[in-house]
Amino acid sequence: MTSILGYALLGLLAREPCSGYDLSRKMQKPISFFWRARHSQIYPELAKLEAQSLVTYTVVEQQDQPDKKVYTITSAGEDALRKWVSTPMDVSMLRDELILRAYSLWLASPDEARQLFLTHAQLHSEQLNMYEAVLQEMLAESHIQQVDSPQFGSYAVLMLGIGYERMYSEWCYWVAQQLEHGVTK
Amino acid sequence: MTSILGYALLGLLAREPCSGYDLSRKMQKPISFFWRARHSQIYPELAKLEAQSLVTYTVVEQQDQPDKKVYTITSAGEDALRKWVSTPMDVSMLRDELILRAYSLWLASPDEARQLFLTHAQLHSEQLNMYEAVLQEMLAESHIQQVDSPQFGSYAVLMLGIGYERMYSEWCYWVAQQLEHGVTK
DNA sequence: GCTGACATGTAACGTGTTACATGATTTT
DNA sequence: AAAATCATGTAACACGTTACATGTCAGC
Known part of the structure; x- marks a missing residue:
């Protein structure tokens, strides 16, 4: 039901609340994080996670910068993430x-x-x-x-x-x- | 213009002529060949390669088995493949x-x-x-x-x-x- | 006024997977 | 008669990339 990208986002949000923009920057560079994605994929995925109540967001108003939506993982989101980490899976294919x-x-x-x-x-x-x-x-x-x-x-x-x-x-x-x-x- | 899958198929056909079915079997197992693909992707790709004259095919009639289309790489196909192998490229992303x-x-x-x-x-x-x-x-x-x-x-x-x-x-x-x-x- | 960083989206397209669909021939 | 292998396709859907689109705010 939740895509791998969804779990990638939950994995980042489990560490700290982030805006879509924050997540987008974290998923651009491969430092300690291999799964890259563009903002065009991240924003719709966040909406899906929110629809499943795995994350919530609050609009944070800023004076020096444009307003933003800060997403936080819910306890249901943390449960889903925790469960996914240890679930049996097939070996991923190397595509190089x-x-x-x-x-x-x-x-x-x-x-x-x-x-x-x-x-x-x-x-x-x-x-x-x-x-x-x-x-x-x-x-x-x-x-x-x-x-x-x-x-x-x-x-x-x-x-x-x-x-x-x-x-x-x-x-x-x-x-x-x-x-x-x-x-x- | 030609996709990576196209070059994968050309790489196999540069070694020996194959039918779509042969290619499909070769691309299922990872022995000496990492790029896997299903027949549903292979048959349309072969048609595209043929449209570009990078491969040709002949229908081989068989008595003991159903007839098949045997594809052969053309010299244009070999040129395209040779050129692709050494062309500068970006580092592929690891998605595991x-x-x-x-x-x-x-x-x-x-x-x-x-x-x-x-x-x-x-x-x-x-x-x-x-x-x-x-x-x-x-x-x-x-x-x-x-x-x-x-x-x-x-x-x-x-x-x-x-x-x-x-x-x-x-x-x-x-x-x-x-x-x-x-x-x- | 322009550029750049911040911020959030949608649309079109290409690639890859799963499922649908058909049919020949051989073996059990 | 049924199952297995050979053989070739299409359709629907999921995922990923590129391009389009819009808007705020700070600094030059």
């Missing part, structure tokens, strides 16, 4: 264009393809560095081992992000190296 | 429901959540074992270092798959362990 391209690498010019993979190795490597910097901050300040604190959720997601970016960038470098030294007919 | 759930783990019952993550650790671990068995076969038989052979494409994708499943299953085990030994308020 670069991997699909790799499948047809043998057709391409090794030099041009090598350039593409080096670029992506670099991009994922930078993302890795960024995540590792965030991890250092996290380890320093907060009680991330406390599994019932929101910080633990962020920590768990960040650890996956670090593993993913490390694995991905190494793979890109490896492909580039194969294209450089690989045998040709 | 379990990661999103991890973000709200702090709300869940540690026991139930631990069970979910152990189940997924197991599933990814099995996928890893399967990929590693395929790799052993690959290393034994064919010229996978030859970067202009189709086998190299399969090899490259398989290596990513192995790295991904290893990283993912280890992360699931780590999360489960955290939930077991983690501090609670």
Whole structure:
């Protein structure tokens, strides 16, 4: 009944009340949060959540900025979110264009393809560095081992992000190296 | 103009001519091929590729089985595919429901959540074992270092798959362990 | 007056999933 | 006769992206 995006929004609202605009900004950058969405998807989804009484909102009037609707999760919303987290599910599919391209690498010019993979190795490597910097901050300040604190959720997601970016960038470098030294007919 | 699915189909047809049904079966299982699609998407896409003259088909009459349309990639199709492989692109987004759930783990019952993550650790671990068995076969038989052979494409994708499943299953085990030994308020 | 950040929506389009629909041939 | 596999399609719906559309307020 509630979409995955709905649960993503509930997950953010379970931490702190937000406006649609706030949620929209949080879902643009991949720092500790992978599921991205545009505001054009967020506003209608918030309306659906409100219709199901999983969130409520109050209009906050502002002098220095335009008025806004601040959404808060309800206890019914928290229950739905809590239940969803542990419900059995199928393994999600990996849908990555670069991997699909790799499948047809043998057709391409090794030099041009090598350039593409080096670029992506670099991009994922930078993302890795960024995540590792965030991890250092996290380890320093907060009680991330406390599994019932929101910080633990962020920590768990960040650890996956670090593993993913490390694995991905190494793979890109490896492909580039194969294209450089690989045998040709 | 051509969708990613279109290039996925061209990538398969560049290796050998196939019917829509053949392509459909190849795109159901994730062995060396990650981009999955249903036949309801494949048949219309083949029609679009044919309209652009990137593929052609001939009707093959069979006695023991129903007749079929066997599609072959054209040289224009091969050119389009080759060009696409090395064209600059943005980093693909990771859209994984379990990661999103991890973000709200702090709300869940540690026991139930631990069970979910152990189940997924197991599933990814099995996928890893399967990929590693395929790799052993690959290393034994064919010229996978030859970067202009189709086998190299399969090899490259398989290596990513192995790295991904290893990283993912280890992360699931780590999360489960955290939930077991983690501090609670 | 213009630009930029804040703020909230809708519409059109493309992609992907589920369900509907049909029919041949082989095996049980 | 029924079930399984082969074989090809369409339709309805859900999800996601891009573009359209409007309006406030602050700073230049």
